[in-house]
Amino acid sequence: MLGFRDPVADAIGLLRPRTVIGPSLRATGDWALRFAPFPHVRIGGLVRGACWLVIEGHEPVFLREGDTFMLGNPPPYVLASTLDTGPRPAESAWASAEDGLVRIGPESEQDLYLCLGDIAFDDRNAALLTDLLPALVTVRATDPHGKPLGQLVDLLVTEIGVRAPGGPLVENHLAQILLVHMLRAHAAETDRPTGWLSALNEDGIGAALRAMHADVARSWKLKELADISHMSRSAFAASFKNHVGVPPLEYLIQWRMSLARDALARDSLSISELAQATGYLSESAFSTAFRRVVGSSPTQFRNQTRQPQHSAGNDD
The missing domain is CATH 2.60.120.280 (Regulatory protein AraC)
Known part of the structure; x- marks a missing residue:
């Protein structure tokens, strides 16, 4: 996991x-x-x-x-x-x-x-x-x-x-x-730190980011994240994009794919395990999302970038 x-x-x-x-x-x-x-x-x-x-x-x-x-x-x-x-x-x-x-x-x-x-x-x-x-x-x-x-x-x-x-x-x-x-x-x-740096500020956007990272496999809804941030859905969506640079659910997808790239390169999970760990109900749904963000299938990416787990810098 x-x-x-x-x-x-x-x-x-x-x-x-x-x-x-x-x-x-x-x-x-x-x-x-x-x-x-x-x-x-x-x-x-x-x-x-x-x-x-x-x-x-x-x-x-x-x-x-x-x-x-x-x-x-x-x-x-x-x-x-x-x-x-x-x-x-x-x-x-x-x-x-x-x-x-x-x-x-x-x-x-x-x-x-x-x-x-x-x-x-x-x-x-x-x-x-x-x-x-x-x-x-x-x-x-x-x-x-x-x-x-x-x-x-x-x-x-x-x-x-x-x-x-x-x-x-x-x-x-x-x-x-x-x-x-x-x-x-x-x-x-910085008035508006971007990306995950926004989580360093104690504000509503940071609370939503922390919630997504704490349970990345959850099927988050915009309203749930807005409630965590104590904002209306429209205010939260606008503020999140202004601070982070992308809409909330798009950020979640990008973060899931960052985790997936790392796991595939380290060959630490099977594709089906990885799909479940990142919140997808099937390998096909995960593969479709991965291809859209990364530009290749999970299998292609793993074969291209796989490294032995004992290689330098990968044991920490």
Whole structure:
């Protein structure tokens, strides 16, 4: 049986996040690094000092100590001490890393200290998040969400520094907790968060999303969802589409198919079991819905994408 909790946990579970904590950066003097595009998500926290973050096509952002940022499928970008310093490729600096640290300039108590981590997702479902994110989310240290994020970055830095047994596991979980807190901060500052990010807001739409995710196999009616949201059917339907981007029952179908793609790729359920788990009375009804959304039959999709369950990133 498929496991269901809430929209945020469900979506991140389907993303199958894999975390790589990159070398930390310690820098003094004038410096600038140009980073190549990175798929999915990069999260950074400024432990000490200040620097500029410049993304192509966006205004430069000045980061201060305690600030945290998240890049979603970013184009090339630059981290620099000043805007007039010519950047060099970050790859060359990263190649010089020793013991998880890249150093630019002489060691100093006043140097910049930046922690970076990359989070990659299962390509089949990566769009569940990356399509909803802007290129940059910044949370200032003075923001209400800034304190817990700063504490998480400090924990991550400490864990990297001690290199204790089980360290990679702890680092991976801390990075995923950082991701959730960054998404909460982003949703709180966005007037109309889209998709499942709407569930991060405590409102009627979030209540309906949580209900659908809690019982995805149920034959939901629009009135039932409207009642959960304490709205009339027409007001709920309009508000849901405005926030999430699609009508309520269409969202339910799309979510069911996201679950189905994941289960088929992992070969964890038969097609008949999957049809029942996602709320369809027959294999044919499920197959028709799957083909409409995905563009191929469940059998074709499974044969094309099936992976051994022991493959990397699929055991969590």
